[in-house]
Each structure stands twice: as C-alpha cells, then as structure tokens.
Amino acid sequence: MRFSAVFILAFVCAAVGLSVAWLKVDRLSVPLDPAAEATVWDVEARVAFEGRGQPAKVALTLPDTPPGFALLDEDFVSRSFGLAIRGAERDQPRQAVWTVRRAAGAQALYYHMKVYPKREEVAPDPGPAPTFPEVPEYAEPLRSAIEAVLAKTRGQSADIVTFTGLLVSTINKSDDENVKLIRKSATEETWAKMLTEVLAGARIPSRIVYGLPLEQEFVDMPLTPWLEVHDGERWHGFDPQSGRNGYPMNFLIWSYDDPHITVAKGVRGVEVGFSANKTPMTQLSVANRVESKLDTGLMALSLQDLPVRTQNVYRVLLMVPLGAFVIVLMRGLVGVPTFGTFMPVLVALAFRETKLMAGIALFLIVVSAGLAIRVALTQLRLLLMPRLASVLVIVIGLMLGISLLSAKLGIEQGLSIALFPMVILTMTIERMSIVWEERGPATAIKEFLGSLFVAVGGYFAMTEPRLVYLMSTFPELLLVVLAMCLCFGAYTGYRLSEILRFRDLAKR
Amino acid sequence: MLFFDTWLRLRNAGILGLNARNRDYIMRHNPRRRYPLVDDKLTTKRLAIEAGIAVPQLYATFETEHDLQKLGERLAPYSEFVIKPAHGSGGSGVLVIDGRRKDLVVKPDGRGLSLEEVEFHVSNILSGVYSLGGVRDDAMVEYRVRVDPIFDPVSYQGVPDIRLLVYRGVPTMAMVRLPTRQSDGKANLHQGAVGVGIEIATGLTVHGVWQNRIVAEHPDFGVSLSHIEIPNWPRLLELGARCYELTGLGYLGVDIVIDRTHGPLLLELNARPGLAIQIANRRGLRGRLEAIDRLESIPGTAVERCELARELFRIH
Numbered sequence: 001m002r003f004s005a006v007f008i009l010a011f012v013c014a015a016v017g018l019s020v021a022w023l024k025v026d027r028l029s030v031p032l033d034p035a036a037e038a039t040v041w042d043v044e045a046r047v048a049f050e051g052r053g054q055p056a057k058v059a060l061t062l063p064d065t066p067p068g069f070a071l072l073d074e075d076f077v078s079r080s081f082g083l084a085i086r087g088a089e090r091d092q093p094r095q096a097v098w099t100v101r102r103a104a105g106a107q108a109l110y111y112h113m114k115v116y117p118k119r120e121e122v123a124p125d126p127g128p129a130p131t132f133p134e135v136p137e138y139a140e141p142l143r144s145a146i147e148a149v150l151a152k153t154r155g156q157s158a159d160i161v162t163f164t165g166l167l168v169s170t171i172n173k174s175d176d177e178n179v180k181l182i183r184k185s186a187t188e189e190t191w192a193k194m195l196t197e198v199l200a201g202a203r204i205p206s207r208i209v210y211g212l213p214l215e216q217e218f219v220d221m222p223l224t225p226w227l228e229v230h231d232g233e234r235w236h237g238f239d240p241q242s243g244r245n246g247y248p249m250n251f252l253i254w255s256y257d258d259p260h261i262t263v264a265k266g267v268r269g270v271e272v273g274f275s276a277n278k279t280p281m282t283q284l285s286v287a288n289r290v291e292s293k294l295d296t297g298l299m300a301l302s303l304q305d306l307p308v309r310t311q312n313v314y315r316v317l318l319m320v321p322l323g324a325f326v327i328v329l330m331r332g333l334v335g336v337p338t339f340g341t342f343m344p345v346l347v348a349l350a351f352r353e354t355k356l357m358a359g360i361a362l363f364l365i366v367v368s369a370g371l372a373i374r375v376a377l378t379q380l381r382l383l384l385m386p387r388l389a390s391v392l393v394i395v396i397g398l399m400l401g402i403s404l405l406s407a408k409l410g411i412e413q414g415l416s417i418a419l420f421p422m423v424i425l426t427m428t429i430e431r432m433s434i435v436w437e438e439r440g441p442a443t444a445i446k447e448f449l450g451s452l453f454v455a456v457g458g459y460f461a462m463t464e465p466r467l468v469y470l471m472s473t474f475p476e477l478l479l480v481v482l483a484m485c486l487c488f489g490a491y492t493g494y495r496l497s498e499i500l501r502f503r504d505l506a507k508r
Numbered sequence: 509m510l511f512f513d514t515w516l517r518l519r520n521a522g523i524l525g526l527n528a529r530n531r532d533y534i535m536r537h538n539p540r541r542r543y544p545l546v547d548d549k550l551t552t553k554r555l556a557i558e559a560g561i562a563v564p565q566l567y568a569t570f571e572t573e574h575d576l577q578k579l580g581e582r583l584a585p586y587s588e589f590v591i592k593p594a595h596g597s598g599g600s601g602v603l604v605i606d607g608r609r610k611d612l613v614v615k616p617d618g619r620g621l622s623l624e625e626v627e628f629h630v631s632n633i634l635s636g637v638y639s640l641g642g643v644r645d646d647a648m649v650e651y652r653v654r655v656d657p658i659f660d661p662v663s664y665q666g667v668p669d670i671r672l673l674v675y676r677g678v679p680t681m682a683m684v685r686l687p688t689r690q691s692d693g694k695a696n697l698h699q700g701a702v703g704v705g706i707e708i709a710t711g712l713t714v715h716g717v718w719q720n721r722i723v724a725e726h727p728d729f730g731v732s733l734s735h736i737e738i739p740n741w742p743r744l745l746e747l748g749a750r751c752y753e754l755t756g757l758g759y760l761g762v763d764i765v766i767d768r769t770h771g772p773l774l775l776e777l778n779a780r781p782g783l784a785i786q787i788a789n790r791r792g793l794r795g796r797l798e799a800i801d802r803l804e805s806i807p808g809t810a811v812e813r814c815e816l817a818r819e820l821f822r823i824h
Contacts, residue, residue, distance in 0.1 A: 505790060
C-alpha cells in the first residue's frame with residue numbers, strides 16, 4: 001500500500017510537470033533546443049488609392065487566425081485616417097476600416113503583421129463541412145464539354161481527391177477539344193473560379209482561398225489563389241495550375257472565397273500589394289511573443305519575470321536537484337561511499353565556477369594540505385570546536401595563499417578557489433582525518449575519492465547546457481525530478497556495491 | 509550477464525540489501541523516537557538494569573570537563589576497567605585498561621598510560637570526537653569483561669562479542685565477532701574482526717566472514733572457526749529476546765559478551781544492525797524475516813519467542 005502511494009504521487013507529479021512542459025512546447029512553440037532559430041515573417045499589405053477630395057472609407061480584409069501560423073504582432077500605418085478594427089462575425093471576415101473626412105491625391109495605407117509559421121505544411125481550416133453544391137446551368141456548348149470531361153475523369157479516378165487532381169491537371173494540359181473549349185471560357189483571373197464551377201458539375205464542394213506563399217521574400221505581389229476541395233471530412237488544397245494535391249510551403253491564408261479584399265468608397269484606383277521579408281529570431285523570443293499575444297499564463301512559471309540577478313541565481317538553484325539526484329543514484333543504486341550526504345553537490349557547485357580540472361586540482365591541494373595540518377594538530381590535543389575553528393582558519397589561509405600565488409603567476413584559475421565553500425572543505429578535512437584514524441587510510445581515501453567521483457558526476461549533470469536550458473525554461477520539470485526521487489525512495493533492490501560484497505553468497 | 513546472474517542468485521537466496529533493510533524493516537519497525545534509547549549506552553544500561561537484564565557493572569560516568577578533576581580519585585578503586593563514549597559507534601573511542609604499574613594504567617598490549625593521557629582521552633570523548641556528528645558526549649567507565657576461555661583459541665586480545673538479530677522479539681540470526689590482529693583487538697567487522705555465524709537452534713558456530721569473504725579458519729591462528737559451542741546459549745538467546753520489550757524496536761541488533769564469571773552480559777543495542785551477519789551464516793535474512801511475518805501471532809514472553817526461534821530455524 002505504501003508502495004503504490006509513492007508511485008501514484010510520483011506519477012501525478014511527473015504527469016503535471018510533463019504536461020505543462022508539453023503545453024508550452026505545443027501551444028507557445030517554446031523550443032526544446034536552446035539554439036533553435038526560427039524564421040519570423042514580416043508581411044505587409046499596402047493599400048494604395050487616389051483620393052477624390054471627398055469623404056473616403058477604405059476597408060481591408062485581415063486574416064484572423066491563419067491556420068498553421070502564430071500571429072506575433074500587428075500594426076497599422078494610418079496617417080490622417082481614422083482606424084477601426086471590425087472583428088470577425090458570421091460570414092464577415094475581420095476588417096480594418098480606415099475613414100477620413102477628405103482624401104485627396106495618391107494615398108497609401110499599410111497593414112503590418114509578424115507571423116511565425118508553426119508547421120511547414122498548412123493544416124487546412126477545420127470549419128464545418130459545406131453542403132453539396134447544385135449543378136450550375138452551363139451554356140451550350142460548354143455544358144456538353146464539361147459533362148464529357150467530368151465523365152471521362154470519373155472513370156479514371158477513385159475518390160474526390162484523385163478526381164480533383166486529375167481533373168485540374170487535365171483542364172490545364174490536355175489537348176482534347178472539350179478541354180480546349182473549357183479552357184477558353186476562362187481568363188487568368190477567373191481561372192480558379194472556373195475550376196470551382198466545373199467541380200460543382202460533379203457536385204463536389206470547393207472554394208478558393210487567397211493567400212501568400214511565404215517561401216521567398218517578395219515585394220508588391222498579389223494574393224495567390226488556391227483551390228480547396230472538401231471530401232466530406234476535411235479540406236484538401238490543390239494547385240489550380242497543375243492539380244498537385246497540397247499547399248505551397250508556409251501558405252498564409254488571407255481570405256476565403258472572396259478575391260476582393262478591399263471595399264472602398266469615395267476613392268478610385270484601389271490597389272493592394274503584398275510584401276514579405278523574413279527575420280531570424282531565437283525560437284524562445286518567438287515563444288514569448290506568442291505568449292504575449294495569447295496570454296495563456298503558461299509562461300508565468302518561468303524565470304524571465306524575475307530580475308536578471310535573481311534569474312541567474314535560480315538558473316543555478318534549479319540545477320541543484322539534478323545534482324542531488326545524481327547523489328541519490330550514486331549512493332542508493334551504485335553504493336559509492338561519500339563523506340556527508342550533500343557534500344558532493346556543494347563541491348560540484350564550486351566546480352561549476354572554477355571549471356572542472358582546475359576545481360579538482362584546487363580541491364585536492366586544499367584537502368591534502370589541510371589534512372596534513374590537521375594531523376599535526378592532533379599532536380596538540382585540542383578540543384573539538386577550537387580544533388575545527390583552527391582548521392577553518394588554516395583552510396581560508398590556504399585559499400588566500402593559492403589565490404595570491406596564482407595572481408602572481410598569472411594563473412587565472414587559481415583565483416576561483418575563493419568560490420569553494422570553506423566550511424565544506426573544513427568538515428571534509430575533519431571527517432576524513434577521523435575516518436583516517438579510525439578506519440585507516442584506505443577507507444578514508446576510498447570515501448574521499450567516492451565523494452570526488454560523485455561531485456564530478458554531479459558537476460556534469462549540473463552544467464550540461466541542454467539540461468540547464470531545460471530546467472530554466474521549464475521549471476515545472478522540477479516535478480519530474482521530484483517524481484524520480486520519490487520513485488527511487490521506494491527502491492529496495494541491491495546496490496551495485498552489494499553485488500560485489502555478497503558475491504560469495506551467490507556461489508553454490 | 510554475470511552481474512545480473514549474481515543479482516538474481518542473491519535475490520533468490522533472500523539476501524537483504526541495505527535499501528531493502530532500511531525501507532522494509534528499519535522504517536517499518538523502528539520508530540525514530542525510540543532511537544535515543546539505544547544510541548545512548550548509559551540509557552540502555554539504565555533500562556536494562558531496571559528490567560533485570562545483566563550488564564557489565566558501571567563504575568563511573570564523566571559528563572563535564574570539570575568532572576575530570578576527580579578522574580584519578582574515582583578510578584582509584586579499580587585496576588581493570590573500560591572507558592567508552594556513551595554515543596560511540598563501531599568500537600571507536602574505547603580504551604581498555606587491564607592493570608596498573610606504578611602511576612601508570614596499562615593497556616592489554618602492555619603499553620602504560622599516564623593519568624593525564626587518560627584524562628585527554630576522556631576529554632576527547634566529552635568533546636564529541638567519537639560520537640556521530642561530533643556532538644558533545646558523556647564518557648562511561650565500566651567493568652572490564654573477562655573473556656570466557658572457550659574463545660581463547662580464536663580471539664586475538666580483546667573481547668569477542670555475540671551479535672543477535674532480533675526481529676519483532678524473535679532471535680533471527682546470530683554471529684560471534686572475534687578480534688584479529690588487524691582489528692587491533694576490537695570486535696568490529698569494519699576494522700577487520702572475523703564474524704562467525706551461529707546456529708540459532710544449537711548455539712554452534714558455522715562459517716566465518718572476514719573482509720566480506722567467507723573464511724573457514726581464523727586469519728591469525730589458522731584454527732577452524734566452526735563447531736565452537738557458545739556457552740550459556742539458551743540464556744543468551746533469552747537475553748536478546750527480552751531487549752525487544754526494553755526498546756520497542758522491531759529490527760534490533762543486540763550485542764552480548766560472555767563473561768567467564770557473570771555469563772552473558774548485554775553490551776549495547778543497535779537500531780541499524782549491519783548485513784554482514786548474512787555472510788557469516790551463508791544465508792539470506794529475508795526468508796527468516798518473512799517466516800516471522802507469516803506467523804499469526806508472536807508470543808508475549810521472551811522464553812516462548814526463543815522456543816519459537818529454535819523451532820522455526822531448526823535447520824540452519
């Protein structure tokens with residue numbers, strides 16, 4: 001019963017920690033790799049027109065939640081115009097409405113957005129399934145041509161997706177007379193529209209989406225029309241020129257069905273052009289912008305709201321549990337003997353500052369010199385507390401000496417000795433000298449090397465850049481470390497050292 | 509592969525590891541608040557005397573540096589005594605004196621110590637040199653046990669002691685710890701003493717363990733370690749079993765010495781007894797502990813529990 005209670009608790013902790021972390025990754029695109037770079041696109045819509053010296057009103061359709069993209073930021077350049085944003089309603093897309101009492105001469109208004117493509121392939125809008133369209137009343141001879149092409153295509157395809165692909169490519173390429181007739185009925189602008197009408201002849205729901213393929217930077221481009229077909233489950237995209245199934249890479253959908261994304265009153269010559277350029281950004285700052293837009297509260301549990309100094313402190317503190325877990329494993333699973341319980345973690349923390357090799361060297365120097373002096377003190381028969389204090393004084397003196405000497409010699413690493421926790425050094429020396437006397441040098445050196453070994457293990461766990469990043473970005477992972485510690489607290493198996501110790505009992 | 513093979517063999521043999529001992533037995537059966545009863549040897553001794561359990565006679569205690577002034581005077585009546593820290597562990601800080609020469613007291617190896625040197629030793633004890641965590645401690649002076657002659661051929665100086673593992677009041681496993689030259693006459697396995705398993709039912713020794721390895725002969729004398737008959741075995745078992753009521757600790761190590769005139773005497777108790785007893789007996793503890801746990805009830809008196817142990821563990 002005790003057994004399962006531990007595991008339930010551990011499971012709950014791990015589940016909570018991991019799910020909060022997963023939400024951050026999924027919803028906010030917080031990267032798991034600190035070096036992850038993201039490409040953010042600056043997309044600009046420029047609405048140019050000529051004022052006629054009378055009250056003017058210009059409305060521009062805005063994308064609302066473009067599928068596959070996170071909207072990081074948006075702003076408007078409105079000049080003397082008043083600006084109102086109309087939110088999306090039924091049948092009515094989101095719109096920016098600019099108005100002015102008197103507009104004269106050439107004018108340009110701008111809408112700016114920063115978007116981050118979450119996935120390369122656009123997942124189509126999941127909206128409700130459309131109804132099946134009525135067969136349109138085509139004029140002859142177009143009607144018979146369409147019927148012939150539809151019948152032929154139907155015979156060569158299996159389902160709506162293959163049917164549409166085949167149909168679109170046939171209409172684009174075939175030399176068939178019927179196809180030529182259909183092709184001739186449409187201009188470049190009405191091409192996509194014509195495709196939807198032909199598809200309606202087969203009662204296939206289709207629509208045109210207008211968007212921008214964010215693949216390369218561009219200036220002053222119109223929206224690209226793209227064909228979408230609903231197969232009863234979801235929308236499928238098709239290239240209206242080739243019939244290829246899918247979407248362009250990073251296709252930012254601006255509007256559905258309606259090619260006219262501006263509505264203007266009192267002005268003439270309205271033209272809309274789109275430009276896009278990419279900015280590299282660390283994925284983490286993208287995540288922060290996503291959070292500031294969505295305001296999910298998920299980032300409340302992260303270090304960045306703290307002052308930088310405190311952040312740095314916590315960046316270290318959050319690693320201590322990992323160091324402690326290394327000790328738990330080394331002692332409980334491997335059976336490495338150490339001085340004290342958490343002494344190795346503190347030494348590992350000091351190694352963090354001094355760098356490993358210099359740290360080990362300094363640690364060895366101070367402990368062995370201290371030990372020699374401690375042995376000398378034994379001869380003086382001092383009482384315990386004064387003796388500990390004396391060792392402490394000597395340890396600090398040694399540290400100062402090493403720092404001064406290395407400053408003279410220009411060895412920078414020597415200066416960092418000051419970062420060693422001196423009380424820990426003193427207690428290590430004291431403990432070691434007692435073990436040395438009671439159990440002999442072999443045991444003392446074994447325990448000392450054990451502690452050093454565990455400290456080095458802890459050092460690697462606590463300085464691994466990836467782990468440091470994960471712990472400081474996802475502090476909720478502390479719960480996972482807690483869960484691991486809890487689980488290990490219920491471990492009653494052998495330690496590796498016991499396998500060795502009891503090996504004689506395994507003989508038969 | 510060899511490693512996992514060993515692992516499985518140990519598990520099948522019911523060998524108890526430290527993690528399992530701590531979690532399944534010590535934490536379950538030894539309430540923390542009862543630890544002080546066994547950690548302080550003076551308290552243990554007082555409790556034992558109240559319960560009528562035989563212990564080595566206490567000659568004097570020293571609690572403050574001030575008491576040291578009277579050290580010479582208080583030790584004057586005795587020429588043989590043992591000085592030990594009340595909170596010591598593993599035999600550390602124990603000073604054995606077995607005679608006097610002029611102004612000196614003499615250690616078993618013949619070295620004489622001046623009164624000042626004895627004072628320094630006691631002062632070290634008081635300042636906590638030998639206690640866990642270095643906290644200040646009391647020093648106690650007690651009767652020096654005279655070893656039963658049965659152990660003369662197998663013990664190097666010092667006093668062998670018998671470790672009984674008492675689980676829920678039932679003596680479960682036993683071994684005798686024999687000092688060696690390496691252990692400097694101390695009956696402590698860590699320091700190099702030999703542990704020899706004892707059959708619970710008969711009180712006869714079986715095999716030895718030295719430095720975690722199975723041995724058949726004493727490392728110093730080369731004499732066989734098996735088939736030594738521990739004197740007064742039933743009384744010794746009963747003494748161990750009674751310590752359960754004394755402390756309320758369900759997983760208890762009882763250390764007993766056999767004095768040539770006074771018979772079995774309780775030396776100290778241990779709330780975290782070690783696992784080497786398994787090697788000395790070539791047998792895992794788990795099976796025996798579980799056999800006791802399977803019992804519907806455990807008898808209330810020590811005599812009945814010893815009877816039960818002899819019945820349960822008849823076959824070694």
